[in-house]
Amino acid sequence: MLSGILSFIFTLPNWLLLKLSGAPQIVHGERQLHPPMQFFISLMNKRKAPEEINLENFRKIYDWSGQIYKKMPKSVSWTDHEINIGETQIKCRQYSKDKSTAKSALLYIHGGGFTIGSIESHHHLTTYLCDQLDMQIFSVDYRLAPEHPFPTAIDDCEKAFEWLQKNSERFNLDPNQISIGGDSAGGNLSTVVSLRRKRANNSLPKSQMLIYPGVGADFDNGSMQRCAENFILTKKVMEWFHDCYRPGHDDTENIPTEIAPILADDLDGLPPALVITAGFDPLCDEGEAYAKKLSTHGVKTKFLEFSEMPHSFVTMAFIPGVKERLNEIAAAFKTLN
Template sequence: MIQFLMKLPDWLLILLSRKKQIQKGERMLHAPFQFLLKLSENMVTDWETITPDQFRAGYLEQSRISSGFPSAVEWKDHEVEVKDSTIKVREYYSDSTNNNSPALVYFHGGGWVIGDIETHHELTGLLCSKLEAKVFSVDYRLSPESKFPVPLEDCEKAFEWVVNNSKDLGIDKDRIAAGGDSAGGNLTATLCLKRRNEEKSLPKAQLLFYPVTDLQLNKESMDQCADGFFLTKDAMFWFRKHYLNAVEEMHDPLVSPLLASDLSNLPPAIVSTAGFDPLRDEGDEYANKLISSGVKVFHQENDGFIHGFANMSYIPKVPEALNEICTNLKEMMK
C-alpha cells in the first residue's frame, strides 16, 4: 500500500501530509518523504525506557516495507571466526558475478545497536545487482553487549576473511571495496583509517551512505534536524551511550574519523548525504576533508532526502540516487 501511495503526485502527497512543504534554508523536503514522516509521526520513542531489544524488534518490522528483492540475486551464509565468537557473513551473487568478480564487504547501519543482515537484506541484494559484484553483508556483534571497539574488530575480521578466501569465493582480491550506511559508514571509514595506520592492505574503495563521522554530535545539522526526520538527535545520544565505554572515547579517530589529523592515502570514496539528516554536516565535512587530503571522492548531496533513504527504494528518486552511486563505485572498483 505504501509503495502505491508514494507514486501519487507530489502536490497530493503534500496535501495529505496536512502541512506546507517543509523547508530548511534553501532545501525543500521531497514530498514522498514528507508524507512518509506524516504516516509515522505517532511512533514516539521514550529514550529513557526503551531497551535495545525493543528497538531492534521495531526496526526489523519497519524494514519489511519493501519494493522487492532482485529476482536474479541469490545468497548463502558463512560463519566467520572473530575474537571469542563467530559471526554470520551473507554472500550475495548472481549470474553477473562470475569468477574473479569485484566484491563489496558491507556493514549495516543502526547506530551500532540495532539492525542486522536481515534489515538490510533488500539493499545488499540491490547493490549486488546494480554493481554486478558479489556483496558480503556482515552481521557484526552489536552494542551494548559488545561495545567499541568490538564491532569495528568484527568488521575488520570479516573484511580479512573475504580477502584471504578470495580465490575460493570467486572474487578478485584486488577489487574488494568496503561500504556501509550510517553507523556502517562509520565502521567503513574507521576500518580504512585503522588499516592505513597499521600499513595493512586497504579496500579498493569505500562507500559511505550518510556516515557518522563525529560522535561529539555538535554540528549545526544535528540541531537543525534534531527531530521529525526519522533519525533524531536524541537517538544519536542514545546510540552513543550504548556504543562507547566512556563518552571520552568520542574523541578517538577510530570512533570519530572526522577528528583524524591525517586523512591522506585512504581509498577513493563515495560519500552520500541527505539534506534533512542530523548527520548531514559531518558527512559533508568528511567528504571535503578527504578531498583536501588528496583522496578521490564522489560526493552525492541529496538535498530533499532524509536519513536512511538507501533502504527506501520504493520512494521516487531514490532508485536514481542509488544508480548514480553504483555507477561511480563500479568505476572506482575497476
C-alpha cells in the first residue's frame, strides 16, 4: 500500500514536491538536491531520530524500508546458503540471472553503520545489480555491532570471500572473477578485506565497488559540516555507529587502518576500484579523497559523484531517478572489469 501511495506522489511535478517538502530546493554551491529526494527526506525528518529508537526497532525499520519497492526483476532468482564460521553460521544469499552463462560474481556487503542492515534491507538492490551486471551476486549477512564489535564484521566478510572462492566450481564461477563491493559501511568492509588480504599476500578480489564508502575518521571535514543534519545520515548517527563498532575508542589518534583505510600508506596493489559518492552525504568528501589516494597509489580507479543525491540513495529505487543512477553504476562497473 505504501509503495502505491509513494508511486502516486512521485508522479507530481517537482515544483509541487518542493512545495510539499516545506522549503525551496536545497542548494550547496553547484549541487542541487533532487526534488523527489528532498520531499522524501522531509518525510523522514518528521520521524524520531535514529538514536532515539531502541536498536531492535531501528533494525526492523531499516529492514522494512528495503521492502518498500516491490518491483523485482523477474529474470533473477535467489537461494540462501549458510557459511560456517567457527561455532556459528552466517547467511549468504546467492542471486542468479536466468540463462546467464557468466562465470563472474560480486560479493556484496550491505551498509548500515556496522550496526543495522541485512540481506533483507538490500534485497531489491542486490536483485537489481544481478540483473544489470549479468553476474551472480552473493549478499553476506555479517554479524553486527555492538553485539559483535570490530573486527568481527571484517572477519566474517573475509570468510565469505574465501568460502566463495572455495566453492567456485559448485557455483560455476571462475575463482579469479570474484569482485567485492558494498555501500557505506559495506564499502568500508569491502576495501578493508581487500587491504587485509593484500597485506597477507592472499588472493585478491578482481575489483571493488565502493558506494559512498565510509573510509575516514574525520568528523569535521567539509561534507561532514555541510550535511551534519537533515540528510538521512547525520553526523550524530555516524558517531553513534562508530561507538557501537569500536566502543571505548573516542580518540582521533592511533586509528587502525582497518577502521579508516584512507589512512593507509600501502594502498598500492589493491584491486581496481569504482568509487561512488553522493553530493548530499556526510561521506562525500572522504569518498572522493579515497578515490584520489587510490589513484595516486597506482590503483586503477573510476570515480563518480551523483551530486544531486543523498546518502542511501541506492536502496531507494521507489524514488524517480534512482534506477537510472543504478544503471550508471552498473555500466561503470562493467567498464572497470
